[in-house]
Amino acid sequence: xxxxxxxxxxxxxxxxxxxxxxxxxxxxxxxxxxxxxxxxxxxxxxxxxxxxxxxxxxxxxxxxxxxxxxxxxxxxxxxxxxxxxxxxxxxxxxxxxxxxxxxxxxxxxxxxxxxxxxxxxxxxxxxxxxxxxxxxxxxxxxxx
Numbered sequence: 001x002x003x004x005x006x007x008x009x010x011x012x013x014x015x016x017x018x019x020x021x022x023x024x025x026x027x028x029x030x031x032x033x034x035x036x037x038x039x040x041x042x043x044x045x046x047x048x049x050x051x052x053x054x055x056x057x058x059x060x061x062x063x064x065x066x067x068x069x070x071x072x073x074x075x076x077x078x079x080x081x082x083x084x085x086x087x088x089x090x091x092x093x094x095x096x097x098x099x100x101x102x103x104x105x106x107x108x109x110x111x112x113x114x115x116x117x118x119x120x121x122x123x124x125x126x127x128x129x130x131x132x133x134x135x136x137x138x139x140x141x142x143x144x
Contacts, residue, residue, distance in 0.1 A: 035064050042068040051084045058088030066097050073104055082113050090120035098124055 041053030042065065054072065057065035065088065072085040086104055089097035101124075104117040 030060055030062065035062055038062065039065060039068055042072065047078060047081060050081055054081070054084040054088045058091035061092050063092060063094055066092060066094060069097070070100050073100055079110050079113055082108065082110070083116050086113065086117050086120055090124060093124070 038053045038057050038060075041049045042057070044050055044053075050072070054065075054069060057069065069085045069089050069092075073082055073089065076082050076085070082104075086101050089101050098121070101117050102121050105114050105121060108114045108117065
């Protein structure tokens, strides 16, 4: 019953946060209580709550969630939850998060998790390269 109540409260909180914030979110725009609630959701025993908390942490790009997401990626038995953690880490995009996704390609026992981590990492590299090309183009234009 307590888990169900927590899930309902978290759902309403997440709907409110997702409607109130613009598409590109930063940690300064997110309430500390929201961050704490999402971290509590990650540490829950409820698979759905953990998964949705991981998703929201990734969408909000909350660097405070990196350590709990790393724990899930490295120790969780459930493949879907490890994939959700890897996706959230990819969306956060910090060097530690990206490195963890890269290492999961080599060390995760599940072929499915490894392949999806490889997809996330290759997407990260593509975005990084395209950003560098844009910066080079802007620099060339500025020099002209």
